[in-house]
Amino acid sequence: MSQLFTIKNSDKNTSARAGILHTDHGDISTPCFIPVGTYGAVKTQSSEEIAQLPSSVLLSNTYHLYLRPGTEVIKKAGGLHSFMNWQGAILTDSGGFQIFSLEGYRKVTDDGVTFRSHLDGSEHHFTPEKIVDIQRIIGSDFMMMLDVCPPGDADHETWIDALNTTTKWAKRGMKHFIETEPIYGHRQTLIPVIQGGTDKKLRKQSSEELCELEADAYAIGGLAVGEPKDEMLKTVEWMDEFLPKDKPRYLMGVGTPADLVESVSRGVDMFDCVMPTRNARNGQLFTFDGKINIRNAKFKTDFSPIDKNGFSPMSEIYTKAYLHQLFKTEEILGYRIATQHNLRFYIYLMNSMQKEIQNGNFKTWAKDFLAGYSNS
Amino acid sequence: MSQLFTIKNSDKNTSARAGILHTDHGDISTPCFIPVGTYGAVKTQSSEEIAQLPSSVLLSNTYHLYLRPGTEVIKKAGGLHSFMNWQGAILTDSGGFQIFSLEGYRKVTDDGVTFRSHLDGSEHHFTPEKIVDIQRIIGSDFMMMLDVCPPGDADHETWIDALNTTTKWAKRGMKHFIETEPIYGHRQTLIPVIQGGTDKKLRKQSSEELCELEADAYAIGGLAVGEPKDEMLKTVEWMDEFLPKDKPRYLMGVGTPADLVESVSRGVDMFDCVMPTRNARNGQLFTFDGKINIRNAKFKTDFSPIDKNGFSPMSEIYTKAYLHQLFKTEEILGYRIATQHNLRFYIYLMNSMQKEIQNGNFKTWAKDFLAGYSNS
Numbered sequence: 001m002s003q004l005f006t007i008k009n010s011d012k013n014t015s016a017r018a019g020i021l022h023t024d025h026g027d028i029s030t031p032c033f034i035p036v037g038t039y040g041a042v043k044t045q046s047s048e049e050i051a052q053l054p055s056s057v058l059l060s061n062t063y064h065l066y067l068r069p070g071t072e073v074i075k076k077a078g079g080l081h082s083f084m085n086w087q088g089a090i091l092t093d094s095g096g097f098q099i100f101s102l103e104g105y106r107k108v109t110d111d112g113v114t115f116r117s118h119l120d121g122s123e124h125h126f127t128p129e130k131i132v133d134i135q136r137i138i139g140s141d142f143m144m145m146l147d148v149c150p151p152g153d154a155d156h157e158t159w160i161d162a163l164n165t166t167t168k169w170a171k172r173g174m175k176h177f178i179e180t181e182p183i184y185g186h187r188q189t190l191i192p193v194i195q196g197g198t199d200k201k202l203r204k205q206s207s208e209e210l211c212e213l214e215a216d217a218y219a220i221g222g223l224a225v226g227e228p229k230d231e232m233l234k235t236v237e238w239m240d241e242f243l244p245k246d247k248p249r250y251l252m253g254v255g256t257p258a259d260l261v262e263s264v265s266r267g268v269d270m271f272d273c274v275m276p277t278r279n280a281r282n283g284q285l286f287t288f289d290g291k292i293n294i295r296n297a298k299f300k301t302d303f304s305p306i307d308k309n310g311f312s313p314m315s316e317i318y319t320k321a322y323l324h325q326l327f328k329t330e331e332i333l334g335y336r337i338a339t340q341h342n343l344r345f346y347i348y349l350m351n352s353m354q355k356e357i358q359n360g361n362f363k364t365w366a367k368d369f370l371a372g373y374s375n376s
Numbered sequence: 377m378s379q380l381f382t383i384k385n386s387d388k389n390t391s392a393r394a395g396i397l398h399t400d401h402g403d404i405s406t407p408c409f410i411p412v413g414t415y416g417a418v419k420t421q422s423s424e425e426i427a428q429l430p431s432s433v434l435l436s437n438t439y440h441l442y443l444r445p446g447t448e449v450i451k452k453a454g455g456l457h458s459f460m461n462w463q464g465a466i467l468t469d470s471g472g473f474q475i476f477s478l479e480g481y482r483k484v485t486d487d488g489v490t491f492r493s494h495l496d497g498s499e500h501h502f503t504p505e506k507i508v509d510i511q512r513i514i515g516s517d518f519m520m521m522l523d524v525c526p527p528g529d530a531d532h533e534t535w536i537d538a539l540n541t542t543t544k545w546a547k548r549g550m551k552h553f554i555e556t557e558p559i560y561g562h563r564q565t566l567i568p569v570i571q572g573g574t575d576k577k578l579r580k581q582s583s584e585e586l587c588e589l590e591a592d593a594y595a596i597g598g599l600a601v602g603e604p605k606d607e608m609l610k611t612v613e614w615m616d617e618f619l620p621k622d623k624p625r626y627l628m629g630v631g632t633p634a635d636l637v638e639s640v641s642r643g644v645d646m647f648d649c650v651m652p653t654r655n656a657r658n659g660q661l662f663t664f665d666g667k668i669n670i671r672n673a674k675f676k677t678d679f680s681p682i683d684k685n686g687f688s689p690m691s692e693i694y695t696k697a698y699l700h701q702l703f704k705t706e707e708i709l710g711y712r713i714a715t716q717h718n719l720r721f722y723i724y725l726m727n728s729m730q731k732e733i734q735n736g737n738f739k740t741w742a743k744d745f746l747a748g749y750s751n752s
Contacts, residue, residue: 044712064705076677077698083698303452303453317461319459321449321453321459322416324445325416332708332712333422
């Protein structure tokens with residue numbers, strides 16, 4: 001089987017790297033941001049629009065797809081790619097994070113996790129093996145292992161428990177993954193999730209245990225769950241030390257534009273976050289001068305384009321005043337324009353980083369960006 | 377000034393006609409359906425997508441635009457075309473219908489109508505002259521006169537009052553229209569609204585009084601407000617008799633696909649209706665076999681395209697099962713796909729009628745369509 005990840009350029013001044021993820025659904029240039037399509041659709045956007053961002057990968061969620069439409073429908077559709085008419089790659093989150101963050105009943109044992117559906121209260125049981133099976137049916141190019149993700153305010157004891165269970169589950173998950181085959185013929189990669197809170201020793205232990213599995217990629221979990229920003233970045237820095245250099249690193253659920261730049265400089269290759277899409281629906285737009293909220297009264301008569309930088313066609317042809325009106329009247333078109341703008345901003349940011357790493361200018365560029373960009 | 381309306385073909389067997397409305401924002405082939413964009417946006421769709429339906433005209437609403445964003449913003453934007461980045465023609469409803477159908481305080485005098493905003497309860501006063509002024513600022517190609525539109529269950533006395541006030545207001549509106557000039561340089565046409573309920577004598581009287589104004593187009597108001605379908609069609613038939621043959625007739629707020637075919641055969645040239653857009657957001661799709669509701673459980677595993685007829689790209693590439701999932705998970709993409717489908721169905725239907733009238737085959741085609749199409 002061909003190699004999953006090729007590093008093209010490693011920055012001399014930071015841990016940043018530019019590379020390519022090779023999938024049977026096309027190549028993905030890294031560092032990359034993965035748009036989130038929880039239920040098999042990136043909110044407000046069509047598959048074609050995601051391809052045109054451009055993005056060659058999107059994220060969906062195992063837990064949510066398992067509940068709706070269910071594995072039977074996905075299997076009959078021939079997998080999620082076919083179901084949602086998406087030609088690019090798909091990464092599916094296991095749903096562990098959802099099970100541990102949604103309100104309601106859940107019980108973790110060594111075997112797995114029992115929980116109630118947030119939709120109808122029905123009881124379900126996930127094991128590391130079952131999560132692999134479901135993602136085989138979904139047909140995701142990148143499958144995530146079932147992990148235990150403690151909340152941001154969890155204590156040390158909880159981190160240790162989460163780490164230990166995550167390791168046990170990862171071993172079982174990897175075994176089951178090796179013993180099973182893709183259903184639709186294309187390659188699938190199973191990614192273990194490093195836990196350990198913001199404790200260096202625990203992060204080291206989790207990395208060592210999971211690296212024994214010789215997975216093709218590693219995810220950094222349990223961050224961006226409420227911990228202080230500097231602790232998050234410090235932890236990402238440790239991960240750079242503990243994880244193999246030649247394998248892609250995926251920082252789950254991160255983050256702001258500044259977080260992305262800071263984490264790329266600490267050696268992260270893949271990101272996903274609901275921020276660009278969720279904030280868009282609240283009227284918040286990311287720009288190179290920082291965030292603006294289009295609902296603000298000052299935009300009522302601002303007839304300048306939403307953005308002149310040319311990375312979003314809709315933001316070039318529509319004015320801030322018009323977008324303000326669309327939000328005031330709760331028109332869906334407003335959510336579409338804002339979502340496309342934010343996603344294109346994120347993709348443009350990743351493309352800029354790829355280019356600057358290739359040019360050997362990443363450190364200066366990152367410093368300038370972080371100085372100019374208001375992260376508030 | 378060049379002629380507004382050219383009739384290209386008059387059907388020999390019915391009152392149907394195919395023609396062209398000439399506006400400074402392009403030609404519009406008739407009979408035409410006008411997509412509704414109440415607040416300056418057709419719900420879920422971009423201006424570009426409306427142009428690609430294809431439609432060269434859309435409708436917006438004077439009352440709603442007056443309240444939000446207000447005439448000051450529209451004027452600063454250089455009119456509604458510029459504000460919403462729409463190159464085609466615009467027809468604006470006066471808002472009379474909204475004032476008379478929305479719940480809340482309103483008082484009609486000879487001078488005009490006083491009402492409270494449905495948004496904040498603030499009091500406003502519309503006169504026939506003011507409605508012309510607002511539409512001058514909006515810059516609509518087709519401006520509607522302020523009329524009194526009684527509800528479907530109104531009595532004869534109410535119809536007479538509505539008719540008399542509508543005539544008085546139309547005279548004042550036309551006088552003011554003639555005394556004022558377009559603000560943005562393009563031609564505007566003011567359209568009076570015939571009232572008179574479903575009473576032949578009143579419809580005749582209203583037509584005679586308003587035809588004295590020698591307007592360039594006439595609207596048929598006060599229908600599709602709850603009266604029986606056969607009375608509506610009978611009234612449309614009378615209107616064909618009472619209105620000048622050489623001027624375009626616009627049947628306001630109508631209707632179902634069958635209503636459109638029936639009314640075209642009775643000499644109507646222009647239609648608008650929220651049905652394709654509103655029903656789409658409830659999951660109801662118009663097809664050539666009748667209506668379907670995509671929320672229905674039977675579509676959960678129906679992997680056939682939403683529509684194979686090729687008139688809607690999104691309906692060709694996405695399956696019914698996927699659209700079902702989007703509606704079940706309340707994804708905005710679902711509303712977009714359904715809206716585009718329904719609007720394209722309506723436009724395709726109008727284009728079919730234009731072609732059949734030109735071919736001299738309209739009557740047979742209409743009979744076949746109505747026999748095959750379930751209007752339930």
